[in-house]
Amino acid sequence: xxxxxNALLDPLPRHLGIVCPMANELQTAERFVTEVLARCGGFxxxxxxxxxxxxxxxxxxxxxxxxxxxxxxxxxxxxxENRCVVDAYVRGYRAALDAGCDWILEIDAGFSHQPxxxxxxxxxxxxxxxxxxxxxxxxxxxxxxxxxxRYLVSLGGTILARLLLGTRLSDMTSGFELFRAPALxxxxxxxxxxxxxxxxxxxxxxxRYRIAEVPILYKSASHNVxxxxxxxxxxxxxxxxxxxxxxxxxxx
Numbered sequence: 001x002x003x004x005x006n007a008l009l010d011p012l013p014r015h016l017g018i019v020c021p022m023a024n025e026l027q028t029a030e031r032f033v034t035e036v037l038a039r040c041g042g043f044x045x046x047x048x049x050x051x052x053x054x055x056x057x058x059x060x061x062x063x064x065x066x067x068x069x070x071x072x073x074x075x076x077x078x079x080x081e082n083r084c085v086v087d088a089y090v091r092g093y094r095a096a097l098d099a100g101c102d103w104i105l106e107i108d109a110g111f112s113h114q115p116x117x118x119x120x121x122x123x124x125x126x127x128x129x130x131x132x133x134x135x136x137x138x139x140x141x142x143x144x145x146x147x148x149x150r151y152l153v154s155l156g157g158t159i160l161a162r163l164l165l166g167t168r169l170s171d172m173t174s175g176f177e178l179f180r181a182p183a184l185x186x187x188x189x190x191x192x193x194x195x196x197x198x199x200x201x202x203x204x205x206x207x208r209y210r211i212a213e214v215p216i217l218y219k220s221a222s223h224n225v226x227x228x229x230x231x232x233x234x235x236x237x238x239x240x241x242x243x244x245x246x247x248x249x250x251x252x
Contacts, residue, residue: 010126016040017101018048019092021085022064022109023056029063035115036107037073042122047099048074050109051092053082086191086198089175093188097181104179112220113176120214121178130183130209133169134176140215141171157233161200164241165249167207172200176216183209190250192239195232204240205250 018036022029033048040046052061064076079091089106096104103125107113117134124132135141137158143151154173161172173196179187187205191198243249 010128012042012122012126013102014043015045015047015099015101015103016043017096017099017104018046019051019089019096019104019106020048020109021051021088021092022060023052024058025056025060025109026058026063028110029060030067032109032111032115033064033067033071033074036118037071039115039118040105046073047096047101049077049092049095050074051077051079051082051088051095053079053088055082084194085196086194089198090188090191093184097185102181104181104184106175106177106179108175110220112218114217114219117176117214117216124212124214125178125180127212128210129212130180131206131211132178133171133203133211133213134174134216134218135169135171135213136174136216136218137170138213138215141217142215143218145220146218153230157197157200160237161204164237165204165244167204169203169207169211169213171213172203174216174218175199176218177203179206193232193236195229197229197233197236200233201236201240208250 018040025032033050037046037048050064052064061076061078064074068074068076077091077095079088082088082091093104105118105121121132136143137155158170158172161167183206187202190205191201193201240249
């Protein structure tokens, strides 16, 4: 990107928040936090909100507490009240918004999302978008070390969402994304899913804003898509479809 084009971009905001639920990540947590923070330079302030709850039993919490003593940008959040994965993400969102973060980056731990893929999110956001979402299904995006079943679930969920909800993203199920605070605040108010489908739900609500996609490498699915998750997904997809038919789905 040349200097003339760079001058036309929005400057980086003052405060970046990173939201990352973590559970049983003892072997990779310290390296992951370090590599993510290394890719998040240029901001006046960076806060890494690592959300942990009772699902994590392997010492990840103690490790992160120790790391936070020497790394002030890391803020472990102990949330034993969490009942599902959605609670973990929402707890992190609220912490970032309460801290006054201007941009909120959501990323999964364990290197299923690659820290090296972070900078393009910032570059795209500086072009004036409100939300930037990862895609595994456009040129440059790919999935490795994951089952074919999981690939079909992710791609099939995207196709169904596009058909039934009128969305236009090429990947509606990824959990790697960047929001401006007002867009995230508004979208959070509509979330009802209690399973991984909430990633599709929040993207649906964000379609009223200026949105873009960047390709990523996705490795080793981090959440099990079980029957309960699929039931939640179909129930909420049906609910959103009915809202669309009635004209009440908040899409521009």
